[in-house]
């Protein structure tokens with residue numbers, strides 16, 4: 001089992017790897033011996049995360065790209081291919097949220113959320129599948145949400161995009177499982193990332209209401225999600241394909 005958790009320098013791409021769950025995922029993967037390619041829009045954020053990972057002995061490279069943009073994803077895949085030729089894993093973690101009832105949701109916000117949460121997964125998977133198929137036992141993890149399997153007030157675009165990620169994952173697992181490429185979705189419950197902490201600090205989110213939804217009575221730390229993401233990418237999860245892995249402290253069971 002422990003042997004299968006080791007990456008031996010193989011490359012794993014993590015989108016949104018500069019902060020929150022993505023950074024925690026990159027950290028776990030680096031601890032497991034992966035060379036981690038973290039992708040995001042802001043170089044300073046990425047360099048700061050990379051410095052943290054390297055200070056702990058991790059191998060990490062930084063790539064600046066907006067993964068909701070097809071042209072930028074194509075350039076990213078070309079750069080990764082030029083550097084390493086292939087990748088072992090892809091974690092599609094980048095995403096965002098916007099709160100409003102559907103009747104008040106501007107079209108451009110709908111498209112922005114769909115772009116960041118769903119188009120990004122399509123663009124990244126399409127661009128990286130050829131590089132993944134060059135590796136032994138490759139794997140994709142698509143980070144959805146507990147709100148991809150249940151609804152939540154005031155999050156029409158978020159819930160729609162994450163539900164789509166869950167079922168896109170199942171679909172891809174059918175087409176690519178037979179080629180040896182595993183594809184799974186990971187559905188975190190409420191997690192104390194910088195984004196969620198910011199919502200709480202600004203009074204946009206009531207932490208007690210979130211805690212009340214979760215049977216463990218608390219929010220997750222980012223590493224509690226990142227550890228599961230890293231496991232799913234690894235060969236230790238070698239028979240998991242098309243799974244919807246809910247890591248929510250018991251939020252969706254009640």
Ligand SMILES: NC(=O)c1ccc[n+]([C@@H]2O[C@H](COP(=O)([O-])OP(=O)(O)OC[C@H]3O[C@@H](n4cnc5c(N)ncnc54)[C@H](O)[C@@H]3O)[C@@H](O)[C@H]2O)c1
Nearest residue numbers: 016019020021040066067068093094095145190191193195
């Ligand atoms: N935190 C939670 O409670 C929670 C719960 C369920 C699901 N999730 C999902 O987990 C993922 C990570 O969330 P988080 O809370 O850590 O968020 P976060 O905002 O703290 O980190 C996300 C990172 O992705 C980057 N990013 C966003 N859009 C991007 C784009 N178009 N191109 C490149 N990078 C982009 C951000 O800049 C940021 O660095 C998201 O997909 C989110 O929907 C989070």
